[in-house]
Amino acid sequence: MPILEVQNINKSFGATKVLDDISFSLERGKALAIIGSSGSGKTTLLRCLNFLETPNAGRILVNGETLFDAADRSSKSDAEIRKRRLHFGMVFQSFNLFPQYTALENVMLASLLLAKERPDYKQNKHAIHEEIEGHAIELLSQMSLEGRMNHYPHQLSGGQQQRVAIARALALHPDILCFDEPTSALDPELTGEVLKVIRSLADQHTTMIIVTHEMAFARDVADYVLFMDGGVIVEEGTPTELFENTQNERTKAFLSRFSQNS
Amino acid sequence: MEQFFTQFPTVLGALNEGFLQTLRLFAITLVGALPLGLIISFGSMSRFTPLRALTRLVVWIIRGTPLMLQLLILFYIPGYVLPGGSPWPGGESGRFMASAIAFIINYSCYFSEIYRGGIQSVPRGQQEAGLVLGMTRRQIFFKVTLLQMIKRIVPPMSNEIITLVKDTSLARIISLQEIIWAGYAFLKGSHGYSGLVWPLFFTGVYYLIFNGILTLFFGWLERKLDYFR
Numbered sequence: 001m002p003i004l005e006v007q008n009i010n011k012s013f014g015a016t017k018v019l020d021d022i023s024f025s026l027e028r029g030k031a032l033a034i035i036g037s038s039g040s041g042k043t044t045l046l047r048c049l050n051f052l053e054t055p056n057a058g059r060i061l062v063n064g065e066t067l068f069d070a071a072d073r074s075s076k077s078d079a080e081i082r083k084r085r086l087h088f089g090m091v092f093q094s095f096n097l098f099p100q101y102t103a104l105e106n107v108m109l110a111s112l113l114l115a116k117e118r119p120d121y122k123q124n125k126h127a128i129h130e131e132i133e134g135h136a137i138e139l140l141s142q143m144s145l146e147g148r149m150n151h152y153p154h155q156l157s158g159g160q161q162q163r164v165a166i167a168r169a170l171a172l173h174p175d176i177l178c179f180d181e182p183t184s185a186l187d188p189e190l191t192g193e194v195l196k197v198i199r200s201l202a203d204q205h206t207t208m209i210i211v212t213h214e215m216a217f218a219r220d221v222a223d224y225v226l227f228m229d230g231g232v233i234v235e236e237g238t239p240t241e242l243f244e245n246t247q248n249e250r251t252k253a254f255l256s257r258f259s260q261n262s
Numbered sequence: 263m264e265q266f267f268t269q270f271p272t273v274l275g276a277l278n279e280g281f282l283q284t285l286r287l288f289a290i291t292l293v294g295a296l297p298l299g300l301i302i303s304f305g306s307m308s309r310f311t312p313l314r315a316l317t318r319l320v321v322w323i324i325r326g327t328p329l330m331l332q333l334l335i336l337f338y339i340p341g342y343v344l345p346g347g348s349p350w351p352g353g354e355s356g357r358f359m360a361s362a363i364a365f366i367i368n369y370s371c372y373f374s375e376i377y378r379g380g381i382q383s384v385p386r387g388q389q390e391a392g393l394v395l396g397m398t399r400r401q402i403f404f405k406v407t408l409l410q411m412i413k414r415i416v417p418p419m420s421n422e423i424i425t426l427v428k429d430t431s432l433a434r435i436i437s438l439q440e441i442i443w444a445g446y447a448f449l450k451g452s453h454g455y456s457g458l459v460w461p462l463f464f465t466g467v468y469y470l471i472f473n474g475i476l477t478l479f480f481g482w483l484e485r486k487l488d489y490f491r
Contacts, residue, residue, distance in 0.1 A: 052393065078398075078399075082396050094385075094387055096387035097391075110396055113397055113401055113405070169395075
């Protein structure tokens, strides 16, 4: 059974149709890359998965459980959505770290708040805090940020900030980690360190969806690639199928435009 | 010179008493207007259009007319139009009550606009980051947005609060016995003195010292919040 099934998602902003009948599925431990030009709907699709946008139609299932069904109004209460979106982690293009917290605090904050809802929180406060901190330190070390844990975001480079953001998303043990153009806001010399981290996550079989403009990276890391244009999935397949053997004219045009630009 | 030294204790006593009333009005305005302003700012950002429109209309009227006019209307008009006559208790307590209400309403409208600017200047991505981390809207406001907002509103707030210190003197129009009233009394005749010029000048010293302290405090607060950007 696939870990994620997206069925017939539609999304419009006013009269503009941004997502038109999007369906795909993803197996556990696989990395899916979504490529396409700006305005093709890639980011909106990720935002729908994270409940930052509400699709007008369609269903989203994780592990066979329906997380979202546009036909079922009752599935949309705030508290429910909050619980369900924890299946997904999100790494934003602009990092969105909380500026008033250190790197370590950024990673710990949501876990600490969630822990407060546990019935045993009061008795085991100290142990829970310890455990959350230990986990956060472990994640930041995994991101090679051992020496930066007590730095505030503005004291970190863009690449370091994005790695903190990845650790922050991982802290909640999401089933699926989403990246929204994780290197687009970075100087070229800083993209490498972030891509390296994402690659190592892929090697550890983290289930991921990566919206990216880094074609070489998508080709290298992804198990499966979706090419979107104008709100529809134009073509999907393995990197080899898409990047080397595509027969689709729109895919060909997009890829050639990209290799000219970069 | 000798005359000055005999005047000084009397004048200082009267001015201190006036300044105490100034401080009371200042303090009660802050206590009332700081939270009320936040509520009004939520109203002016409401997704419910009638509430938003109504709030913005009220803010426009209050900010668009003089505080002195609002004081006069609030204190005198009810006595003419209400069947039971003026609702204000007689004497200084009634004048203080009317002043406090007028100041709280007026300043909460100004504060609400500062809050609105502060809240809206926190990038939308902060809220979204909180949401995808499973935080409630309440947690996001208190744990993420609030401090960033406070950092951004400290400079305009300190301006507005220093203006408030000076604006309290407007309550003199309904004869509230604040410090300028007390200083002016020596000019027109009080405590056995009349035509005494220096007490009125001296009221300025109180304002300068108090605003100096406030300036130092807000400078300290700004530095205190300087650890993040």
